[in-house]
Structures are given as structure tokens and as C-alpha cells.
Amino acid sequence: xxxxxxxxxxxxxxxxxxxxxxxxxxxxxxxxxxxxxxxxxxxxxxxxxxxxxxxxxxxxxxxxxxxxxxxxxxxxxxxxxxxxxxxxxxxxxxxxxxxxxxxxxxxxxxxxxxxxxxxxxxxxxxxxxxxx
Numbered sequence: 001x002x003x004x005x006x007x008x009x010x011x012x013x014x015x016x017x018x019x020x021x022x023x024x025x026x027x028x029x030x031x032x033x034x035x036x037x038x039x040x041x042x043x044x045x046x047x048x049x050x051x052x053x054x055x056x057x058x059x060x061x062x063x064x065x066x067x068x069x070x071x072x073x074x075x076x077x078x079x080x081x082x083x084x085x086x087x088x089x090x091x092x093x094x095x096x097x098x099x100x101x102x103x104x105x106x107x108x109x110x111x112x113x114x115x116x117x118x119x120x121x122x123x124x125x126x127x128x129x130x131x132x
Contacts, residue, residue: 008051
């Protein structure tokens, strides 16, 4: 039995005795003692949850370690791929940090030539009559 399993067992026994003690005290009319024990039971329950969570995480880590043993020779290759990927990402971010060059689209010449001329509207006389 490991230390984590021993902690889980101790926390479970403590939680059981505290809850049972609070119920017995409440049955005999010792409400003050029962309420104090129920508050203590909350702390013991939190400790029990914490111990179980640590045990589960430790079991997952050991499972991952045993599953990763056959892949251990590939670690240098994976590290090299990660380094190359990081270099590409850095070079792309360096390019995006440069000031933007303004590139204008080529404009057709007839569009530029019509910008300078002003058209005279056909109803120019109608505008004069409304103003006057």
C-alpha cells in the first residue's frame, strides 16, 4: 500500500467516524456537539476528496509513463520537429511585424482621365428657376 492509498484509507475512516458521531450526537440531543462535528466533517470530506484526487492523478501519470516507454527513442525527433515549427512561427511573426507597404492596384487610364472633367447637368436651367 502506497502513501497515497494510506492517506485515502485514513481520510475515509475519519470521515465515516465523524459523520457517524455527528448522527449519534444529534440522536441523543447534543445539538451543539453534532453541529461542531458536522463542520469538522466538511473539512474531513474535503481532505478525503483531495486524497482521492491525488491518487487518481498519480495513477494516470504512472499509466502515461508506462505507455510512453516504447516511444522514448522518438523524443529527439519530436523535439527537432517542435524546434522547426517554433522557428517557422517566429519567422512568420517577424514578417507580420514589419511596416505595411502600400500597394495600390493599377487603375485604368480612362478612369483617371474622367476624374478631372466636370459634367454640366442637362437641367441646369431648372436649378436657376428654383433658386430665383
